[in-house]
Amino acid sequence: MRETWVVGAASNRFGKMRESGREAATQVALAAIDSAGLRPTDIETTFVSNCFGIAERQAHLGPLINTALGIPEVPSCTIESACSSSSAGLHEAFVHVAGGFADAALVVGAEKLSHLDTLHATSYFAMGADYAFETRNGATFPGLYATLATAHRAKYGTRAEELGAVAIKNHANAARNPHAHFQKEITMESYLSSPVIASPLRLYDCCPFSDGAAALVVVARERFSSPPNEPLVINASVRTGSIADMHDRTTLTGLPATRLAAERAFRAAGIERSSVDLLEVHDCFTIAELLALEDLGFYPPGTAGRATAEGETQREGRLPVNPSGGLKAKGHPVSATGASQVAEIFEQFNGRAGGRQVPHPEVALAHNVGATGGSCSVHIFGRR
Amino acid sequence: MAEEPSEPHSIGAYRKAYEDGDSLLGFRSGCGFVTATWGLVCPRCGQRDLHVVRLSGRGTLAAFTVQTVPSDEFLNDAPYAYVVVELEEGGRITGWIEGTASEGALSIGAAVRWKPTYKPGVQFQLVGVASSDALGG
Numbered sequence: 001m002r003e004t005w006v007v008g009a010a011s012n013r014f015g016k017m018r019e020s021g022r023e024a025a026t027q028v029a030l031a032a033i034d035s036a037g038l039r040p041t042d043i044e045t046t047f048v049s050n051c052f053g054i055a056e057r058q059a060h061l062g063p064l065i066n067t068a069l070g071i072p073e074v075p076s077c078t079i080e081s082a083c084s085s086s087s088a089g090l091h092e093a094f095v096h097v098a099g100g101f102a103d104a105a106l107v108v109g110a111e112k113l114s115h116l117d118t119l120h121a122t123s124y125f126a127m128g129a130d131y132a133f134e135t136r137n138g139a140t141f142p143g144l145y146a147t148l149a150t151a152h153r154a155k156y157g158t159r160a161e162e163l164g165a166v167a168i169k170n171h172a173n174a175a176r177n178p179h180a181h182f183q184k185e186i187t188m189e190s191y192l193s194s195p196v197i198a199s200p201l202r203l204y205d206c207c208p209f210s211d212g213a214a215a216l217v218v219v220a221r222e223r224f225s226s227p228p229n230e231p232l233v234i235n236a237s238v239r240t241g242s243i244a245d246m247h248d249r250t251t252l253t254g255l256p257a258t259r260l261a262a263e264r265a266f267r268a269a270g271i272e273r274s275s276v277d278l279l280e281v282h283d284c285f286t287i288a289e290l291l292a293l294e295d296l297g298f299y300p301p302g303t304a305g306r307a308t309a310e311g312e313t314q315r316e317g318r319l320p321v322n323p324s325g326g327l328k329a330k331g332h333p334v335s336a337t338g339a340s341q342v343a344e345i346f347e348q349f350n351g352r353a354g355g356r357q358v359p360h361p362e363v364a365l366a367h368n369v370g371a372t373g374g375s376c377s378v379h380i381f382g383r384r
Numbered sequence: 385m386a387e388e389p390s391e392p393h394s395i396g397a398y399r400k401a402y403e404d405g406d407s408l409l410g411f412r413s414g415c416g417f418v419t420a421t422w423g424l425v426c427p428r429c430g431q432r433d434l435h436v437v438r439l440s441g442r443g444t445l446a447a448f449t450v451q452t453v454p455s456d457e458f459l460n461d462a463p464y465a466y467v468v469v470e471l472e473e474g475g476r477i478t479g480w481i482e483g484t485a486s487e488g489a490l491s492i493g494a495a496v497r498w499k500p501t502y503k504p505g506v507q508f509q510l511v512g513v514a515s516s517d518a519l520g521g
Contacts, residue, residue, distance in 0.1 A: 123456045132395050133421045137505040138451070138458050138480035143466045146449030151468075154447075154492045198466070199450040199487055243427045247468045247476040248419050252447050 001098040005231035006090075006381070007224060008036025008217035009346035011339075014181040014331030016114040017211035021056055024213035025110035026068040032215035033069075033106070037228040040069040043217075044102040046076035047092050049085030049109035049335035052124050056112055065108060080335075082128035083284060083327075084370035085109055086214065087338025087377035093218040094237040103223040109340075110213035111333035121209045125334075128371035130245050142206055142285060144246060144372050146198035149287040151252035153200065155302065158290070160200060162305030164191040166286035167204045167328060169314055174325025176355035179340075181210045181331030205286040210331030214339035216346075221384075230350045232342070232364075236268040236380040244374040253302075255373035258295035265365075265378040266297075273297055276380075277361035278348060279319065280341035282369040283326040292367055293321065296378070315356060323348065323356045338368040338377060345381055393436050395422045401438075405500035408439040410475065418475030420506075439477070441498025442511075443469040446476055448490050457504050467508060469496055479506035 010031035017024055025048065033040055048062040058064075062076025081088040086109030093105035113121050125141040134144065152158050168191060174180035186204060194203040218234075219227075242257035243249045249256055266273065273296075281296070283289035293304035298319060307313065313321035324330045324344035327337055345364045347353045368377045398409045398420070411434040412418045413426030420439060425432050447468040454462035458480070465484035469477050482503070484490070495511035 118453070119456055119459065122453060126455050130421070132399065134478055135455060136399075136457070137478040138455070138461075138464060138466045139478065140451055140453065140455050140466075142453070143449050143451045146451075147447035147466065147468055150449060150492070151447040195452070196450070197453050201449075245421050245478075247446070247478050248421055248427065252468065 002100060003221040004094055004098045004234045005219055005221055005227070006216050006234065006342060006346060007219050007227040007229065007231045008032040008038065009215070009343035010035055011179050011214040011336070011343040012212060013179050014210045014212035014333055017112055021050055021053060021110040021112040021213070022058060022061060022064055024112070025050065025061065025108050026065050028213040028215040029065055029069060029106055029108045032217050035229060036217040036219070038104065038217060038224070040071045042104045043071055043074055043106045044104055045096055046074055046106040046108070047079050047089035048076055049079050049089050050111065051080055051082065051085055051335045052111055052113055055116060055124060081375045082370040083282070083332070083334050084338055084368040084375050084377050085335040087341070087366065087368035087379065088239060088375070090216060090218065090338060090342060090379065091237050091239050091377060094234055097218050097220050103220045105218045106215065107218060107339055108213070108215040109335035109338065111335045112211045113209050114211045133245055140198060142198040142201050145285040145287055146201045148246070148252060148291065149200050152287060152291070155253050158302070158305050160192065161188065162290070162309050163200070163205055163286040164188050165309040166283065166289045167191050169308065170283065170322050170326040170328040173315060173323050173356050174329030177325050177330055180325045180329060181208050182325070182329045201285055201287070207284045207327040207332040210333040212331055212333030212336045212340065214336040214343050216339050216342055231384060232346055232349060232381040233384050234379060235271070235382045236265040236378065238265040238268060238378045240264065240376050242373055246372045254291055254295045255369065255376065257373045257376035258292060258367065258369065261376045261378040262296040265380050269380040271363060271380070275363045276365050278323060278345070278358045278364045279321045279367065280324060280344055280364070281321060281326070281367040283322060283328045284332055286328065288369070289321065289326065296365070296367060315358060320358045323353065323358055341366040341368060342379065349383065393422070393434065398422060402500070402506055408441050408477065408498055408506065410437050410439050410477070411435060412437050416474070418471065418473050420475065420477035437473070440472050443471040443496060445490065445492055445494045445496060446470040447492065450484050450487055461503065465490060467496065469508060477506065479508045481508050481510065
């Protein structure tokens with residue numbers, strides 16, 4: 001395999017976009033190409049994610065983006081893996097570039113749902129679950145993660161204050177991120193008084209419905225060895241799956257796909273967990289961040305909540321987690337999320353993360369889950 | 385748990401069986417895995433010898449949540465509980481419990497049974513609770 005780098009990245013401000021998903025995707029794609037010091041004509045293949053494009057009456061977005069970038073003859077395809085769509089796109093770009101099928105690939109994810117009301121947005125999000133055997137039986141997306149939370153609580157005694165500590169930390173980080181959907185800090189008092197959405201998850205346990213777009217440029221080192229920014233060296237790009245319906249798995253207190261992805265990724269990267277300086281993990285709900293930290297192997301099962309409450313995962317803590325604010329507070333424009341996690345790490349590696357900067361990270365991990373873990377991506381990045 | 389040939393093994397058949405109030409269907413594979421989720425090959429062991437089974441509909445709660453914000457098909461039923469049920473036969477199924485405003489009497493291990501209904505999905509009720517109203521508050 002060829003050494004493969006992320007040399008360009010861009011994200012817009014998450015929240016409510018005036019632009020269409022198509023326009024936003026094209027804008028961030030061009031910004032990512034510019035940040036890489038490349039021209040659109042350097043791109044040889046494009047991977048687009050736009051799960052809910054149908055809400056804008058649009059599918060087959062790739063050719064529209066490539067045409068608007070002035071590269072209509074470049075091939076494109078749509079990569080859909082629910083909330084892990086654009087990290088799946090990154091994996092496909094990695095496979096193409098590392099395998100020698102392309103020297104430069106574009107990854108772009110975009111979503112626009114803010115024109116829908118809460119009921120319809122909730123229903124769209126639930127489409128990542130199994131309609132016949134979960135959603136038809138009453139599940140919403142918060143509801144599915146809430147069942148994991150009640151099972152985790154029953155087994156480990158997970159407290160509301162531990163979930164709240166995740167929300168408070170991630171809001172504090174997002175308040176320092178100009179691209180974040182929510183840019184305000186919250187307190188434990190406001191967390192505990194927020195309304196229950198799906199018990200035990202409250203409003204402040206849940207990520208928002210966000211519009212947003214993010215893009216990455218992936219290249220072969222041997223062809224583009226002098227990028228204008230510090231590149232992210234892709235030391236592991238792993239995708240896994242698990243039994244799609246959560247209730248049919250052997251455990252209800254973790255995500256098997258994350259456990260498998262972590263095991264494979266650390267083996268591929270040839271590093272120990274102790275080498276990792278920062279994590280961007282999938283925290284669509286606060287319980288998801290605790291599960292991620294335990295399933296990735298950074299904490300034994302049932303202990304991530306206490307560690308979070310004690311401040312270990314804050315920016316200044318032993319293991320900074322979600323300095324961007326995470327899905328929880330930076331926002332979760334489904335198809336843009338995976339690429340935006342990597343865009344955050346790109347900014348962190350280049351020392352441009354401002355008030356949320358983690359001091360000189362050498363190794364970072366991005367973890368992105370599709371739905372309730374039917375699919376999962378783990379990427380590990382290092383410096384050249 | 386009566387076993388039958390695999391002929392009615394389709395998502396439509398599963399749904400028709402519970403909508404008609406007839407039974408809950410699932411399959412048992414050669415490795416002993418039981419599930420009420422449709423498939424052609426066992427996701428645990430990879431065997432194809434799946435036997436459609438009629439499930440008793442009795443079990444205990446493995447996980448639950450009370451949802452105050454519903455999906456569109458349950459718009460008029462919120463709040464309600466979404467539950468994961470550990471079946472008497474082994475394996476799990478999902479469903480919902482009507483009229484549940486708080487976690488109240490819900491607890492992991494609580495006994496439930498299938499309650500045929502004209503409403504969407506697989507509905508359960510707590511065993512030993514006279515009325516779902518008792519769960520309110």
